[in-house]
Amino acid sequence: MPIVEARGLTKVFRRPDKGTGLAGSVKHLLARRYVEKVAVDHVDLSIEAGEAVAYVGPNGAGKSTTVKLLCGILVPTEGEVRIDGLHPQRDRTTVAHRIGVLFGQRTQLWWDLPVAESLGVLRDIYQVDHATYRKRLARFDDVLELGEILPVIGRKLSLGQRMRADLAAALVHGPQVVYLDEPTIGLDLAVKDRVREFFRSLRDEGITVMLTSHDLADIEGFCRRLVIIDEGRIIFDGDLESVKDSFARERILHVETAGPVPLETLRASLPGAEVTEEESPLKYAVRFDRFAMTAGQVVTVLATLTDLVDFRVDEPSIEDVIRRVYSGELVLPR
Numbered sequence: 001m002p003i004v005e006a007r008g009l010t011k012v013f014r015r016p017d018k019g020t021g022l023a024g025s026v027k028h029l030l031a032r033r034y035v036e037k038v039a040v041d042h043v044d045l046s047i048e049a050g051e052a053v054a055y056v057g058p059n060g061a062g063k064s065t066t067v068k069l070l071c072g073i074l075v076p077t078e079g080e081v082r083i084d085g086l087h088p089q090r091d092r093t094t095v096a097h098r099i100g101v102l103f104g105q106r107t108q109l110w111w112d113l114p115v116a117e118s119l120g121v122l123r124d125i126y127q128v129d130h131a132t133y134r135k136r137l138a139r140f141d142d143v144l145e146l147g148e149i150l151p152v153i154g155r156k157l158s159l160g161q162r163m164r165a166d167l168a169a170a171l172v173h174g175p176q177v178v179y180l181d182e183p184t185i186g187l188d189l190a191v192k193d194r195v196r197e198f199f200r201s202l203r204d205e206g207i208t209v210m211l212t213s214h215d216l217a218d219i220e221g222f223c224r225r226l227v228i229i230d231e232g233r234i235i236f237d238g239d240l241e242s243v244k245d246s247f248a249r250e251r252i253l254h255v256e257t258a259g260p261v262p263l264e265t266l267r268a269s270l271p272g273a274e275v276t277e278e279e280s281p282l283k284y285a286v287r288f289d290r291f292a293m294t295a296g297q298v299v300t301v302l303a304t305l306t307d308l309v310d311f312r313v314d315e316p317s318i319e320d321v322i323r324r325v326y327s328g329e330l331v332l333p334r
């Protein structure tokens, strides 16, 4: 049985349509008008225990709303959610123990308390015994270096410290399912790396993770499954690597040659590829479609023209593919 299951999940927000200016407000008072926004539109999603799922989509696609529905923070307009077979509202307390959530844009720490006390309050709310709590804190300290920020008051934390503390807060009760909504937003690279390492350790422990991020480096090497939402609807749900294999066709071979070769000669020898000079002398970039030719074939052709000193092949990231999906240039099979 899936640990997270959503069927026909729909959320429609209704907000007052007040028009503009005073006249608009008066008109609204006399005859109330509303506009509706379908933020999540009949989403079906099944996540098995232990899966790490990337949930991506452009701004306003409905990602955060889905996460809020899956946690029980919002009640669906239509459809239903089950967490380990339980209903997020009817079984609120049991579900709260099974899930952890981090909203990168918001904190669940108490602003006026040191981090240690905020975590202590959560320990009491979730009734985590002291030995287990100490063990969890030690683990958070290992990867997140939490120890140094435990005495710091919430409002004095830097963004990176705040995110590390919030991760601990989301996990202090040992949830089976964790939703991470933009967990690396605004972090510098060193903290991002540390936090990403922590995600991998969660996955390796068998915790189910659903990760929403605009930084696709968060999902590479971490999530096997990719779900793309656009305008409230799931437009793709499948294997991340196979998407890359099938749609990230472009490869770039960076090559350094022993002597200069005229660009025209290189271009004439590699029809279908795009050859450009790189910034340093004797270095070229060959951009080619890997379905049209292999990197080996490109290297063989180049080696007939000159001696090669060094070469490297760059693969495009999943980011390129997803950018093309967002722009409508690429439609992935569902």
Ligand SMILES: Nc1ncnc2c1ncn2[C@@H]1O[C@H](COP(=O)(O)OP(=O)(O)OP(=O)(O)O)[C@@H](O)[C@H]1O
Pocket: 013, 014, 015, 037, 038, 039, 057, 058, 059, 060, 061, 062, 063, 064, 065, 066
């Ligand atoms: N409380 C609300 N009331 C009215 N509209 C809302 C509310 N929350 C979200 N929306 C609207 O629902 C749509 C989906 O919003 P949501 O925050 O889920 O998107 P998102 O994919 O998380 O976007 P982002 O990547 O920008 O955070 C947007 O058009 C948003 O303006």
